[in-house]
Amino acid sequence: MPTLISKIPPLSTLVNQDEQIELRARAAREHRATALAHPNIAFIKYWGNIDHLQRLPANPSLSMNLADLYTVTSVTFEMGLNQDVLSINGTQVTGPGLTRVTASLNLIRTETGLNRAARVESESNFPVGSGIASSAAAFAALSVAGAAAAGLALTEAELSRLARRGSGSACRSVPAGYCQWLAGNDQTSVATSLAGPDHWNLRDLVVIVSQEHKSVGSTGGHQIADTSSLQPARVAGAESRLAACRQALLARDLATMGPVIEEDTIIMHAVMMSGHPPLYYWHPATMAVIQATQQWRREELPVYFTIDAGPNVHLICEAEHAPAVEAAARRIAGVQDVLISGAGGPARLIEF
Ligand code: DP6
Secondary structure (H helix, E strand, C coil): CCCCHHHCCCCCCCCCHHHHHHHHHHHHHHCEEEEEECCEEEEECCCCEEECCCCEECCCEEEEEECCCCEEEEEEEECCCCCCEEEECCEEECCHHHHHHHHHHHHHHHHHCCCCEEEEEEEECCCCCCCCCHHHHHHHHHHHHHHHHCCCCCCHHHHHHHHHHHCHHHHHHCCCCEEEECCCCCCCCCEEEEECHHHCCEEEEEEECCCCCCCCCHHHHHHHHHHCCCHHHHHHHHHHHHHHHHHHHHCCCHHHHHHHHHHHHHHHHHHHHCCCCCCCCCCHHHHHHHHHHHHHHHCCCCCEEECCCCCCEEEEEEHHHHHHHHHHHHCCCCCCEEEEECECCCCEECCC
16 A cells, blocks of 8 residues: 555745755764656757666756655665665566666665665655656655665765666756766766746646557667667757757746757657657647647647657746646547646655
8 A cells, every 4th residue: 555655744846955964974873865856858868878777868958856856765774684675666577677777776785885675665656657867856855865775975966876876867856856867987977057946937748648558668669769770869959959958948938948858859750650660649638739839829728749758748847837737638539537746846855
């Protein structure tokens, strides 16, 4: 039975640093910590690695944390436990899911010399398969809770690096608000916050057109990105799209930012569709939402789309337009649900 989510206190995007220090001290004493992290939506996408093991991305990326969606993870390093145990939303997980978590915990154990296995419990308040990269929130929360429970005091950059090794986009869920993840080497490829969550009242409306589990996930997708002849062109242009997006974001200029994020999405999906094997993530309703977005703009409703490795569409608009966008999206045939979120805070320890 899920138990973590029901117990968490009301969330604020602001984090009390004194409380974080106190929670870290307690975690180190008890070898146990609980952390919360938000997923993020990329405005400039990460697709393809120059090093798959270390998850060093082929290009820099930029994203927004999603305040209303979160994952809560608790890590307890237990004496007498002979291997890591993982439960996700109340269900025991073994196999590749557990192996990936153990690999992240091993980085922490190597750093601290701690010779104990961990019990990991993780819960999310958003559905799996909803077009939200659940691994981003999961590995950000795991890194923050795991480091604290092992008594490892890491900086934000070090936590972002640790999260990146678990899932690339997770490094962008460590800092607050709107984050930029630089390409680089194992030390320098981390995410930093460009602006806090209160910088801009943007909304992400996640339009769910399918909840099916995709056959090729992001990790598999990154591995075949280089098989597309379009990937070099995508990577070559990423830096300048990111600069344009960052400038527009800092100026709160959606009319400039919107076309850039749409172009970045379409270039990524062109890479996906032209790889070997090709990855077609879109469903007919995906295209219907794209075309509706263009129509809404002609009708003076300022909203832009972005799409991750799946069929669901993220509609980005300012808060004042969110109700009209939601109503219009719900009228499209094939739309099952719409989840709405503003910009979120950093990954952090929580009282438990
Ligand atoms: C399309 O970070 O989920 O959402 O490192 O293998 O876990 P792994 O991949 P992941 O890839 C995210 C891909 C994306 C674009 C993005 O979020 O930048």
